[in-house]
Amino acid sequence: MKTLTKEELRKVTVCKRTLYYKKGDVIFNENEMLNGVYCVREGICKMSKLSANGKDHTVKLMGKGNLIGQRSIISGERTHLSAVAVNDIELCFIPKDQILNSIKSNQEFSFDVLQNLAQDLREAEDGLINMAQKTVRQRLAETLIYVGKTFGVNHDGFLSANLLREDYASIIGTATESTIRILSQFKKEGLISTKGKMIRIESVHELERVQ
Numbered sequence: 001m002k003t004l005t006k007e008e009l010r011k012v013t014v015c016k017r018t019l020y021y022k023k024g025d026v027i028f029n030e031n032e033m034l035n036g037v038y039c040v041r042e043g044i045c046k047m048s049k050l051s052a053n054g055k056d057h058t059v060k061l062m063g064k065g066n067l068i069g070q071r072s073i074i075s076g077e078r079t080h081l082s083a084v085a086v087n088d089i090e091l092c093f094i095p096k097d098q099i100l101n102s103i104k105s106n107q108e109f110s111f112d113v114l115q116n117l118a119q120d121l122r123e124a125e126d127g128l129i130n131m132a133q134k135t136v137r138q139r140l141a142e143t144l145i146y147v148g149k150t151f152g153v154n155h156d157g158f159l160s161a162n163l164l165r166e167d168y169a170s171i172i173g174t175a176t177e178s179t180i181r182i183l184s185q186f187k188k189e190g191l192i193s194t195k196g197k198m199i200r201i202e203s204v205h206e207l208e209r210v211q
Helices: 006-015 070-075 096-105 107-133 136-151 165-172 176-188 204-208
Strands: 017-021 026-028 036-042 045-050 056-062 082-085 089-095 192-195 198-201
Touching: 036 070, 036 096, 056 136, 056 165, 070 096, 089 096, 136 165, 136 176, 136 198, 136 204, 165 176, 176 192
Parallel strands: none
Antiparallel strands: 017 089, 026 082, 036 089, 045 056, 045 082, 192 198
């Protein structure tokens, strides 16, 4: 949004809406036509894909400052992912027409949007490479580190993004039982500690060295 002109920002301010969703609420489903884009102001949501066997696969996590839905708006296609609130979340909703008008009239903003889409593609490619070349233990260790660095920790040092074990399993592409077993191994090795469903990383350096 930093590349929008003052007039464009004024128009966005006039037409934008603030939306609130509770933990577990669906922001939009896969195969929907969106009427605008969402910007995360507070909280976390997960982007997921329904597999052929009917299970949700978490593709990525979106946090403060991330835009959601811009690809569908630009392409004019239905959404290929669902968006679900991981915790209570606050979103800024900007109507489709306002975004498209800014893309057509503002070259810098268009370039920003393209860079954002290119980053999404790069992350998807990196994810495929990780799935092919790294062990499940390595993928889970990397995911824990990513969640900690991206979304931070609470006052007790536990990961702020309190994801379900099923979410971690979905992100790294394995069974929930395997994820639970590996987390138990990490705990025994002193890499993490847990309190209920919450996870605290005890040694980022050692997690980075997991084989």
